[in-house]
Amino acid sequence: MRLLSIIDEAYRVAWGDLVYIRDNIAEVLITSLVGPLLYLLAFGFGIGGSVSSDPDAYLAFIVPGIVALTTLSATFSTVAMKVLVQRLFYMSFDELLLCPVHISAIVLGKCATGIVRALLSCTLLIVVGHLISPEVSLQPLAILVVVMAALTFSLMGMLVGMFMEKSQHLNLFTSLVIIPMTFLCGTLFNVEALPSVASWVVYALPLTHVSELMRGIMLDTCIPMDSVAILAVYLAVFFAACWWMIKTNRC
Amino acid sequence: MCRDTENQFSAASGGCSDATIADVRGLVIRFGDFTAVDGLTFEVRRGEIFGFLGPNGAGKTTTMRAITTIQRPTSGTVLIDGHDASSDYIEARKRIGIAQQHISLDKDLTVRQNIRHRAILHKIPRSELDSRIDSAAHLLGLEDYMDRTVGSLSGGWKRRAAIVCAIVHEPELLLLDEPTAGLDTRSRHILWDLVRDLNARGTTIFLTTHYIEEAESLCDRVAIIDHGRMVAIGTVDELRDMIGGVAVDSNPDGRTETRYFRGMDDARAYASSLGDAYVSIRRTTLEDVFLELTGEGRGRFE
Ligand SMILES: Nc1ncnc2c1ncn2[C@@H]1O[C@H](COP(=O)(O)OP(=O)(O)O)[C@@H](O)[C@H]1O
Ligand SMILES: [Mg+2]
Numbered sequence: 001m002r003l004l005s006i007i008d009e010a011y012r013v014a015w016g017d018l019v020y021i022r023d024n025i026a027e028v029l030i031t032s033l034v035g036p037l038l039y040l041l042a043f044g045f046g047i048g049g050s051v052s053s054d055p056d057a058y059l060a061f062i063v064p065g066i067v068a069l070t071t072l073s074a075t076f077s078t079v080a081m082k083v084l085v086q087r088l089f090y091m092s093f094d095e096l097l098l099c100p101v102h103i104s105a106i107v108l109g110k111c112a113t114g115i116v117r118a119l120l121s122c123t124l125l126i127v128v129g130h131l132i133s134p135e136v137s138l139q140p141l142a143i144l145v146v147v148m149a150a151l152t153f154s155l156m157g158m159l160v161g162m163f164m165e166k167s168q169h170l171n172l173f174t175s176l177v178i179i180p181m182t183f184l185c186g187t188l189f190n191v192e193a194l195p196s197v198a199s200w201v202v203y204a205l206p207l208t209h210v211s212e213l214m215r216g217i218m219l220d221t222c223i224p225m226d227s228v229a230i231l232a233v234y235l236a237v238f239f240a241a242c243w244w245m246i247k248t249n250r251c
Numbered sequence: 252m253c254r255d256t257e258n259q260f261s262a263a264s265g266g267c268s269d270a271t272i273a274d275v276r277g278l279v280i281r282f283g284d285f286t287a288v289d290g291l292t293f294e295v296r297r298g299e300i301f302g303f304l305g306p307n308g309a310g311k312t313t314t315m316r317a318i319t320t321i322q323r324p325t326s327g328t329v330l331i332d333g334h335d336a337s338s339d340y341i342e343a344r345k346r347i348g349i350a351q352q353h354i355s356l357d358k359d360l361t362v363r364q365n366i367r368h369r370a371i372l373h374k375i376p377r378s379e380l381d382s383r384i385d386s387a388a389h390l391l392g393l394e395d396y397m398d399r400t401v402g403s404l405s406g407g408w409k410r411r412a413a414i415v416c417a418i419v420h421e422p423e424l425l426l427l428d429e430p431t432a433g434l435d436t437r438s439r440h441i442l443w444d445l446v447r448d449l450n451a452r453g454t455t456i457f458l459t460t461h462y463i464e465e466a467e468s469l470c471d472r473v474a475i476i477d478h479g480r481m482v483a484i485g486t487v488d489e490l491r492d493m494i495g496g497v498a499v500d501s502n503p504d505g506r507t508e509t510r511y512f513r514g515m516d517d518a519r520a521y522a523s524s525l526g527d528a529y530v531s532i533r534r535t536t537l538e539d540v541f542l543e544l545t546g547e548g549r550g551r552f553e
Contacts, residue, residue: 016368020359091355095416097321099372100344249323 006108009101013109017082021116032121036070040128043188056133063129063136064214065187067122071149072207074121075114076157076178080170082113083161097246107158107242114154115147122146126218135219142217149210152231155238162245186211206234272297272346272424272455273318278327280313280479287313289479290327295424295457300450302470303459304537310479311459312352315428318457319349332423345373348422350413352429352459356401362412363388363397366419373420387419391445407438411445418449425449427458431465443469463538475541482544491535494543498536502529511535511543 021028043066044059087093096106123143129136164170184198185191185207191199202208209227216223244250273295280288288310295301303311316322318329320340329336331343356365366384375383388394391411396404401412410430417425427446431439446469450456460466466473467487475482475490483490495511497518502508503525512518515532522530541547 012371012374015371016357016360016364019364019368086357090358091351091353092357094321094351095355095369096372098319098344098347098349099369100341100374101372102341249321 006102006105009105010108010112013096013099013101013106014112017110017113018116021113028117029120032070032074032117033124035073036066036121036125037128039066039069039188040125040132044132056135059133060135060219061190061215062188063125063133064218065211067125067129067142067146067218068149068185068207068211068214069182069187070121070125071118071146071210072153072178072182074117075111075150075153076160077170077174078117079111079114079154079157080161080164080173081157081167083110083158084164084167084170087162088165088167103243103246104239106246107155107239110158111151111154114157115150118146118150118153119143122150129218137218137220139217139220141223142214145210145213145217148231148235149206149213152206152235152238155235155242158242159238159245162242162250181205181207186215206231270296272332273457274328274330275314275318276328276330278314278317278329279325280310280317280322281325287479288317288324291476291479291481293474293481293484295455296472297423297455298450298453299471300446300456300458300469302466302473303457303476304461304463304466304473304541305459305476306461309461309476311461311476312428313479314476315349315426315457315459319347319426320344345420346423347426348417348420348424349426350410350417350428350430352432354401354409354413356409356413356416358400358402361398361400362393362404362415365401365412366397366416369416370419375420383419383421387415390418390449391415407434407442410434410438410442414445418454422454424455424457427456429459429461431460431462439465463536466537473537475537475544477541477545477547483540487537490537490540494535494540496535498533498539500531500533501525509539511539 040063043062083093096109123146126136126138126142130138160170160173164173184194184202185205186202187207191202191208194202209224209231212224212227213231215221216227271294275294276292278288278291279286291310291314303314305311313322317324318331318336320329320336320343323337329343332346334342334346336343356362357368360368363384366388367380370380370383385394388397391414393408393411393415396408396412401409404412414427414430417427430446431442434442443465446456446458458465458469470487472484472486473490474484483493485493488496492513495513497512497515498509499512499518499522500507500509501522510521512521518532522532
């Protein structure tokens with residue numbers, strides 16, 4: 001019962017952001033798709049074709065990786081920026097805190113933008129990936145992982161958006177944390193190729209496990225359960241932190 | 252009415268009566284070492300227009316945010332219709348609407364979308380959404396602006412849109428934080444009429460202002476606030492009577508000196524005793540009351 005009412009309330013919270021997506025669908029599609037498709041072109045065909053000894057195998061390797069990095073790139077900045085702008089410039093974030101809804105519903109509802117964007121772009125990428133690389137299979141389970149990863153990274157975006165006092169700080173965070181993660185977390189090359197200390201650091205980052213999961217599912221190898229567990233821990237920690245920030249008036 | 256608000260409420264203590272919509276007791280709010288609200292106790296009575304009058308930085312907004320449940324008190328309690336704003340905040344929020352000091356609309360959306368979002372958040376049934384939105388918009392004469400983006404509206408219209416957002420769920424208590432700040436005289440008068448109209452329809456209004464005139468002409472009762480403390484509370488007439496309802500300004504050696512009298516006769520007698528000095532007799536204003544009771548110099552309200 002309580003879960004249902006929180007989901008209902010989360011939709012109510014998300015309504016404004018979802019209407020924005022509906023009314024600006026062209027902009028949303030372009031901003032969430034151009035990046036991933038360029039990665040596919042540049043790394044899959046460009047670098048893969050000229051450097052790798054087995055271009056097809058590399059393509060099959062990076063398609064799940066690009067889907068994984070898209071769950072980060074389509075969510076984090078959008079959610080962080082939306083929360084930051086609505087909080088500091090529009091001051092409409094306050095209004096959510098004034099409505100008779102649970103804190104959990106506010107946290108989940110604010111992630112809706114990220115999840116919708118990630119679903120739009122990842123679904124398309126999976127289909128394109130399947131068409132250009134026969135080794136990539138279409139698996140409904142992959143969508144579940146997209147949702148879980150998108151929620152995790154949206155929560156991270158929300159947390160950062162609630163924390164930062166200036167949009168410049170957000171840019172700094174993106175350059176120092178998000179961009180390196182995008183490239184290093186097993187998305188475009190195998191983490192084992194990194195020096196051992198670096199690979200341990202990278203192993204601790206959530207995106208690495210999204211890559212592992214995507215690759216396991218899309219290439220029909222095994223599904224790494226430890227990655228599911230690690231991702232779930234990140235999700236829970238980010239969720240709790242967002243909840244706590246609102247509960248204790250820190251945003 | 253009395254200056255010592257603690258006494259006032261110990262006399263009428265014991266829970267939240269039916270006549271009280273908001274009951275604030277011993278409210279203290281600190282930001283680090285700084286005390287923004289320093290032990291406020293007052294009530295907002297059902298059906299009235301209650302005003303908080305005080306200079307910038309007095310703690311008006313902070314108090315209002317505590318009433319709306321978004322600012323947690325350092326200590327003290329706020330009851331909204333008997334519901335504790337800290338622990339029972341969902342019930343408290345259902346009864347409140349607020350138009351914040353800084354317009355807090357989503358500028359990416361149209362006016363209608365903003366209002367609709369607020370209505371959806373307050374769980375207004377789907378079948379009633381359109382009629383509720385339209386009638387709230389009609390009350391503030393916003394019909395022609397509904398499909399414009401918020402960013403394209405002028406200040407007065409933005410303010411009205413924010414008020415529509417605040418009343419679409421038909422709250423019992425409407426909070427207006429400096430509703431006319433930055434508006435021209437004409438828009439200000441239009442807004443006063445709208446506030447009176449809403450009040451006549453049964454909504455209790457709690458507004459803050461740093462305009463003396465606004466408090467005097469609009470409010471049934473006024474609390475004068477300074478440095479987070481209550482200076483005085485009562486009807487405008489009661490507040491005037493605290494220092495004397497008639498003011499005599501004289502100008503003996505180039506600077507204005509003001510004295511207050513209970514009756515016109517005393518004031519006239521004093522005025523004629525001053526002889527040649529330039530003298531004017533007028534009604535006491537809430538600014539006089541503020542200055543007398545705080546012992547501050549003029550100009551803090553400018
Ligand atoms: N979040 C905050 N952190 C620190 N100080 C604050 C904060 N909010 C308000 N203040 C301070 O509290 C005092 C009262 O502010 P406020 O309630 O906005 O006054 P008013 O609305 O009467 O102008 C001011 O001095 C303001 O600087
Ligand atoms: Mg204020």
